[in-house]
Amino acid sequence: MxxxxxxxxxxxxxxxxxxxxxxxxxxxxxxxxxxxxxxxxxxxxxxxxxxxxxxxxxxxxxxxxxxxxxxxxxxxxxxxxxxxxxxxxxxxxxxxxxxxxxxxxxxxxxxxxxxxxRPPIQTREDLRIADLEIDFMRQRASRGGARLDLTAKEFALLSLLIRRKGEVLSRLFIAEQVWDYNFDSDANVVDVAIRRLRRKLDDPYALKLIHTVRGSGYVLEDRG
Known part of the structure; x- marks a missing residue:
């Protein structure tokens, strides 16, 4: 916990x-x-x-x-x-x-x-973008009604991106928030994690939601 x-x-x-x-x-x-x-x-x-x-x-x-x-x-x-x-x-x-x-x-x-x-208070908190929906209470994500099979870290990464949808997030900021550490410029942990998340979130769909901003980082947004 x-x-x-x-x-x-x-x-x-x-x-x-x-x-x-x-x-x-x-x-x-x-x-x-x-x-x-x-x-x-x-x-x-x-x-x-x-x-x-x-x-x-x-x-x-x-x-x-x-x-x-x-x-x-x-x-x-x-x-x-x-x-x-x-x-x-x-x-x-x-x-x-x-x-x-x-x-x-x-x-x-x-x-x-x-x-x-104590049992959690039963309140519903969802965030949506295009056909992607995040259910934080159940720790679930789905696209077009189909549940995405995400690891805990992938869900944490996606949660960060959707809470700040439309905002370009640097690799350093993502690493600090999701992995709780700083890393030097040679480390590619964020890039690897983004690639894995894209395979599940974007590759099967025509509309891509995770975008690379060269020299800056990544952004989750609907560009359709």
Whole structure:
């Protein structure tokens, strides 16, 4: 399972990331509210751990935007704001839990496990372009009504492309979002992944949706 930590206190974020990683979770982290929101919208996470006081965009605003866009990922507020009004505000804004700093990691882990055991909220979130449809809740993609047999990475790559349809994405940006690492200019992991995805998504169809922008990267759009 994948967890996103949005926390600008580096010591706290490192402590959480280390502990959750050792507990078997894949962890992404950022100290910037705006960047955290972008990650939460672009990637598929099982849980978000969110601070309130963040640079660029505070935690209240991050949560509000996530819920406004229909993202039902569980959110655990982890903050030094311990007033009852703050707790109430957090829960009424759509947070699933609220824990005050300082905290014991054992309690954080217990709450994380509890949230991840809850059944998902049954909301439907689909994105379409031409005859391609992505069902994020079921982790499925189809063209012309026929289901595409995608690996987890291919689905993550396609999800990123369709969420940013019409936008040219660089290879570096794609690698950071889908594989969570930087790579040098000689690496071709993105090109290989795009070729494999094209074989399933575009090759059987007359209308091509994934396009190469020479010197820039790739874009998903309907040019028909």
């Amino acid at each position: 994948r967890i996103l930590i949005i926390e600008d206190e580096d010591k706290t974020a490192s402590f959480l990331a280390k502990g959750l990683g050792e507990s078997g979770y894949v962890v992404d982290r950022t100290g910037n509210g705006e960047h955290g929101l972008m990650l939460a919208l672009d990637m598929v996470y099982d849980l978000v751990i969110l601070d309130v006081m963040l640079p660029n965009l505070d935690g209240w605003s991050v949560l509000k935007e996530l819920r406004a866009r229909g993202r039902q990922v569980p959110v655990l507020f982890l903050t030094a704001r311990d007033a009852v009004d703050d707790r109430v505000r957090g829960l009424e804004s759509g947070a699933d839990d609220y824990l005050v700093k300082p905290f014991a990691f054992s309690e954080v882990l217990a709450r994380v496990r509890t949230l991840l055991r």
